Amino acid sequence: MNYILAATIFISLSAPALAIDADDFSGLEDYTVTAITRVDGDFEGCEYDKKIKLQNGWVLSCQTYNYHYAYAPTVAVLTNDAGSGYLIKAIIDDDIYDMQPIAK
Numbered sequence: 001m002n003y004i005l006a007a008t009i010f011i012s013l014s015a016p017a018l019a020i021d022a023d024d025f026s027g028l029e030d031y032t033v034t035a036i037t038r039v040d041g042d043f044e045g046c047e048y049d050k051k052i053k054l055q056n057g058w059v060l061s062c063q064t065y066n067y068h069y070a071y072a073p074t075v076a077v078l079t080n081d082a083g084s085g086y087l088i089k090a091i092i093d094d095d096i097y098d099m100q101p102i103a104k
Contacts, residue, residue, distance in 0.1 A: 031078040038072045046097050060090055061100035068095055
């Protein structure tokens, strides 16, 4: 019985972890983390102009396409002051999404 438990623990600890690596940050220079929150409910990825409601009350509008399903995933909202407005990116799970810019 102890061998089965030990084998189960070993297998679960040796499973690969998925995460963003340093190369994924190459397009994020000059961005600042503005908020850490969660998607309000189901997240089924982004498609152009799709609205994503966040638990902090913000609503972001997608400017990229990627399918990914998760329930209330954590979101890091990044902003970059572009002079006339703010460029917005959102990191949701392990994916980086372009969001609609916000005018000042």
